[in-house]
Amino acid sequence: MTDPVPLAIVTLAAGKGTRMKSDLHKVLHPIAGRPMIEHLLAAAAELAPQRSVVIAGHGREQLEAQLGDRADIAVQDPQLGTGHAVQQAEAALAGFAGDVLILYGDVPFVSAATMRAMIERLHGADEPAVVVLGFEPADTLSYGRVIAEGDRIVKMVEHKDATEAERACRLCNSGLMAVRSADLFGLLARVGNDNAQGEYYLVDVVNVANAVGRTCAVVVTADPHEVEGINSRAELAVAEHRWQNRRRRAAMDDGATLIAPEAVWFAWDTQLGRDVLVEPNVFFGPGVVVADAVTIRANSHIEGARLASGVEVGPFARLRPGAVLEEGAKIGNFVEVKKAVMGKGAKANHLSYIGDAEVGAGANLGAGTITCNYDGYFKHKTVIGERAFIGSNSALVAPVRIGADAIVGAGSTVTRDVLDGELRIVRGEQLVKPGWADRFHDAMKKKKAAEKGKA
Template identity: 85%
Template sequence: MSTVSHARPLAVVILAAGKGTRMKSDLHKVLHPIAGRPMIEHLMASAAELAPQRQVVVVGSGRDQLEAAMGSRATIAVQEPQHGTGHAVQQAEAALADFDGDVLILYGDVPFVSAGTMLAMINRLHGEDAPAVVVLGFEPEQTLQYGRVIVEGDRVTKMVEHKDASDAERACRLCNSGLMAVRAADLFGLLSRVDNANSQGEYYLVDIVNIANADGRSCAVVITADSDEVAGINSRGELAEAEERWQKRRRVQAMADGASLIAPDTVWFSWDTALGRDVLVEQNVVFGPGVSVADNVRIRAFSHLEGATLASGVEVGPYARLRPGAVLEEKAKVGNFVEVKKATLGKGAKANHLSYIGDAEVGAGANIGAGTITCNYDGYFKHKTIIGERAFIGSNSALVAPVKIGADAIVGAGSTVTRDVSEGELRIVRGEQLVKHGWADRFHDAMKKKKSEAKAKE
C-alpha cells in the first residue's frame, strides 16, 4: 500500500452508528465481509493511503463489536440516541478537541471510496477560493431518495434532503453522497448551529453547507464519475450486489495483470489474493484470504484455496482444497480430491489423488499415493509427519504422527505406519494374506444352487 502526501494533518471520521436493521443480523452492519474483509476495513485501507493522524469511528449499537475490531487503530465515539448525521459527527468533537487539520467524513457502509477521491476532496478544500465545506457528489442513473446538491459551476448553493426538496430541486440529478471534507477549525462551530427543523426532526450534516453559505462563505462539490464508489450497503441483497461489483473489477484486474481466467464469472477472489503472470485459473475456483500465487501456476477447476502459498510451476486440482499453512514449492502438484493443511510440499513433490496431508513436511520429489492420509490428531494434540526427499508412499497408507519417513524410503500400499522409517528402507505393514484355493468357485456354485431352488418354490 502506498501513501499519498498532503500538506496538512488529516483526521478521518467514520459514521457507523446506524442500527442496520435491514441486515437482520447480530453482526454489526459494517463488519459484514466483502471479499473476505469487513466492509469498514475496505474503507479504512483506502483512507490509510492518506496517512491520517486520527481516526474516529462513531457507533451506536454494536459498540463492543467495533471496539474489538478496531483495537487501537481508532477512537470509538458513541452516538446514543441517534439524532441524525450532524449529531453523529458532533460525537467526534471530544476526540478531535486538540486537532488542527482537515477532517474527512466517511460512512462505514460506503466502503469503496478510493484514496484518489478522498485526496481530490482535500485538495479542493484548499483551492484558491478556500471553500468552507467540500461535498462529494455523484449522478446516479436513478436519483431515488438521495439528497440533492444544487450548484453553480462547482460551487454549492444549497443542500437539501429528498424529503424536504421541492419538485424543481428533485429534478436536479446531482446527488449527495454524504461524504465531506471540512477543516477541523470550521467543522464543530458549524455543527453547533445546525437545528432539527425538518420533516425528520433530525440534525442534518448537510446543513453545515447552507449555514456556511449564509455566512457568505463558499462551498464546493467534487463529483465522482463512478457511482458504484459511493453506493451504500443496507441489506443482504445490497451486500451481495457489492460483492459482485468488487469481484467483477478484481477479475478484470487479474487478467490485465497477466492471469488467464477460463470462465471469469465463476472465479471468486479474496481482498488480498495475489496472482503472478501466466497463471491459468480454470472455472469455479475460490480464493479465500491469504493466497499468494507465483508465475506459471495452473489452478484447475473446482478448487478452493485459503492461506496458501504456491511457487512457480505448481499445479493444483481439479477439486483440490488448500487450507491455511499450505505451501507448495516449485513444480509441486496437488491433484483431485487432495486436501493440504499446514503442510509443505517440496520441489516437484506430488500428491495426485484422494489424500489428506496435514501438519507435514514432504520432501522434494516425494510421491504420495492415492488414499494416503497423515493421521495428525490424537484427539487432544496435533502431531507432525516428515516425509523425506524422493520417498514413495504407496496407495491407501496411513502415516500416524509423529512419524518420520526417510529419504528414498518406500512405504508399501495399504500400510499403517506408526514408527519411523529409515532412509532407503521398505516398510510394509499389513495383515497376513490368507489363501484358500477353490473356495470362491465352491461358494459361487452353492449360492447359485440355493437361488435356483428358491425360484423353483415360487
C-alpha cells in the same frame, strides 16, 4: 514546500442496519472476504491520517473487537441524525488541528484518489469551509441534492425537504465531506433540526457556512458506484458482484488467463502472477499468493496458501491455510492440504489428506494417503523425506517421520519412524487357500437351488 496538514478520519457507523436482518454489525458484513468498513479504512490509510474515529451505536462491541486500537470509538446515543453523529467525535479530536474527512462505514468503496481530491479542494485558493463529494447517478431516487454554480455550492437540501425544481437537479449528495477541524464543530453547533425528520443533518453545515458568507465547494466523482451505500443483503450482493468483475478484469489485464471469468471468485488480497491459468469454479479465500505459470484446475477452493511457479492444483482440490506448494509441486483431484509444505516437485495426485506435514522434494504420495495429525486433543506433525514413495491407502499416524528415498507399501498404517531408504509394509499377511472359492460357489449354488425347490 510546506508540511502536510494533519488529517483525521471520522467514519459514521452508528446505524442499526435493520434491513440486513443480521446479528452482525452492518459494516462488518464482508465483501471479497473483508468487512466493508475495512475496505474503506484501507483506502483512507493511503492518506496517512493521524487520527481515526468511528461513530458507533448498535453493535459497538463488535466494532471494538474488529478495529482494536486502530480507531477511537465514539458512541452516539440517542441517534439524532448525521450531524449529531459527527458531534460525538469532538472529544476524541480534542486538541487536533488539521483536516477532517467524514466517511460512512456502509459506503466502502470510495477511492483514496477521491478522498485526496476532496482534501486538495479544501485547500483551494478560495479556502472553502466545507467540501462535499457529489455524484450524478442514473436515478436520483431520494438522494439529497447539491445546488451549485460551477463547483461552488449554493444550497444543500434533503430530498424530502426539496422543492420540485430542486429535485430536478441531478447532482446528488454522497454525504462525504472534508472540513477543517477549526470549523467543523463550530458549524455543527449552529445546525438545527427544523426539518421533516426532526434530525440534525450533517449537510446543513454547508447552509450554515453559506449564511455567514463562507464558500463551500463540491467535488464530483467520475464513478457514481464508488459512493453507493450498502443497506441490505441484496445491495451487498450487488457490491460483491461489481467488486468481483473489477478484480477479474484486473487479473486478466495483469497476465492471468481466466477461462470463465464469471466463475472465478477472488478475495480482497488474492495475488496472481503472470501466465496463471484458472479454470472455472475456482474460489480464492483470503491470503492466497500465486506465482507465475501456475495452473489451477476447475472446482478448487484455495485459502491462505502460497503457490510457487509451475505448480498444478486440482481439479476438485482444497488448499487450506498454511498450505505451501513449492516449485513444480502437484496437488490433484480430491486432495486436501492444510498447514503443510509440499516440496519442489512433490506430488499428491488423488484422494488424499495432507495436514500438519512437511513433504520433501520429489516425494510421491499415492491415492488415499492420509496424515493422521489429530489424536482428539492435539495436532502432530508428519515429515516425509525427499523422493519418498507412499503407497496407496496408507495412513501415517503422527508424529512420524518417513526418511528420504523410503518406500511405504500400499495399505500400510505407519506408527513408527521409517529410516532413509527403508521399505515399510504394515498390513496383515495375505492368506491363500487354493480352490476354496470354487468350493464355496458350488456349495452356495446347491443351497440356493434347494431353497427354490422348497418354494
